[in-house]
Amino acid sequence: MRPLLGRSLVAVARGTHLGPCRLGHRGRPAAPLGSRILTQPEHVFRHNMWDHVQWSEEEKDAARQKARENSAERVPREEQDKYDRDAHKFWDDFYGMHQNKFFKDRRWLFLEFPELLPPNPDCGAARAGQSGSNESAEAAGSSFRILEVGCGAGNSVFPIITSIRDGRAFLYCCDFSPRAVQLVKEHPDYDPSLCHAFVQDVCEETASFPFPPCSLDVILAVFVLSSIRPERVQSVLHRLAQHLKPGGIFLFRDYGRHDLSQLRFKKGQCLSDNFYARQDGTCVYFFTADEVRRLFTSAGLTELQNLEDRRLQVNRGKKVVMRRVWMQAKFQKPQTTPTDVTHQP
Numbered sequence: 001m002r003p004l005l006g007r008s009l010v011a012v013a014r015g016t017h018l019g020p021c022r023l024g025h026r027g028r029p030a031a032p033l034g035s036r037i038l039t040q041p042e043h044v045f046r047h048n049m050w051d052h053v054q055w056s057e058e059e060k061d062a063a064r065q066k067a068r069e070n071s072a073e074r075v076p077r078e079e080q081d082k083y084d085r086d087a088h089k090f091w092d093d094f095y096g097m098h099q100n101k102f103f104k105d106r107r108w109l110f111l112e113f114p115e116l117l118p119p120n121p122d123c124g125a126a127r128a129g130q131s132g133s134n135e136s137a138e139a140a141g142s143s144f145r146i147l148e149v150g151c152g153a154g155n156s157v158f159p160i161i162t163s164i165r166d167g168r169a170f171l172y173c174c175d176f177s178p179r180a181v182q183l184v185k186e187h188p189d190y191d192p193s194l195c196h197a198f199v200q201d202v203c204e205e206t207a208s209f210p211f212p213p214c215s216l217d218v219i220l221a222v223f224v225l226s227s228i229r230p231e232r233v234q235s236v237l238h239r240l241a242q243h244l245k246p247g248g249i250f251l252f253r254d255y256g257r258h259d260l261s262q263l264r265f266k267k268g269q270c271l272s273d274n275f276y277a278r279q280d281g282t283c284v285y286f287f288t289a290d291e292v293r294r295l296f297t298s299a300g301l302t303e304l305q306n307l308e309d310r311r312l313q314v315n316r317g318k319k320v321v322m323r324r325v326w327m328q329a330k331f332q333k334p335q336t337t338p339t340d341v342t343h344q345p
């Protein structure tokens, strides 16, 4: 995945080379960051992915029409509740079936989200682990703390662990599927001195986390909030935001409105607008940038980035072109102002 890095989409769309050139896996320079722009339609099968694809008005209309059609017939009301009530069971069965073979490692993590790591090795003076909570002893020694919610089988966890082996950071990760958490703990790279994996449903209002409020530098949610019934997402964000330090950052990547996977749903799988149940019982919502902004700012966070990542994914063998839409956002908890400090008890 080529990083977006909050650069101007206009600049990127013009093919401006704004980032350092990377070497491809055979040592050849990779395409300039985010600038693989399809300018000549007849070249579409030359690459597997094209960046920043513009949709014509006809294509937008066709996508809207497809979503209208596949959501015209909904999951019967009497069946709707089970998708929310048993969500953890559906995901647990998913990991029973697929183990850790389904999702790929999120290798793009640090390109898109460099905030995941401490800024530099000298910034560890202020120890956050002195708050006297029930946090783990290992974490108490690390000044930089990350939480991944809905970590699944660890496709972000292990790239992060590999990057924090110097002990500058501590990673918490949770999922409401006990099997997923077990897969993380059984992984050969799992190291309790760097990471604490635990079972937790983030929708639970009484969720108790193994760290105190205002203690996290980063929260990461990758394709997780989309699994949650839309009516619940706001309160989940409120609760999670309370655990960010002032200045802490929430990193979000998820499905965008009218992504190919939304348009592929069949009639009868729609639960509510833009929210669908898959055959295996897991659910997925498709966000817009306005919704993402509203959700995170209502949780008291300030927008740093909020992008729609529109790509053309190409299956060159089958000569098939797929329109993908992903959301990527970064929101920050405001720093406490001097005035606020004065008025704190």
Ligand SMILES: C[S@@+](CC[C@H](N)C(=O)[O-])C[C@H]1O[C@@H](n2cnc3c(N)ncnc32)[C@H](O)[C@@H]1O
Binding pocket: 087, 091, 092, 103, 106, 149, 150, 151, 152, 153, 154, 155, 156, 174, 175, 176, 177, 180, 200, 201, 202, 203, 221, 222, 223, 224, 227, 228
């Ligand atoms: C699409 S998977 C993504 C997994 C992982 N973040 C990744 O990128 O590979 C969604 C994950 O969110 C978890 N999840 C969904 N709702 C959750 C909730 N309310 N609390 C905790 N985990 C949840 C699921 O169990 C599943 O592992």
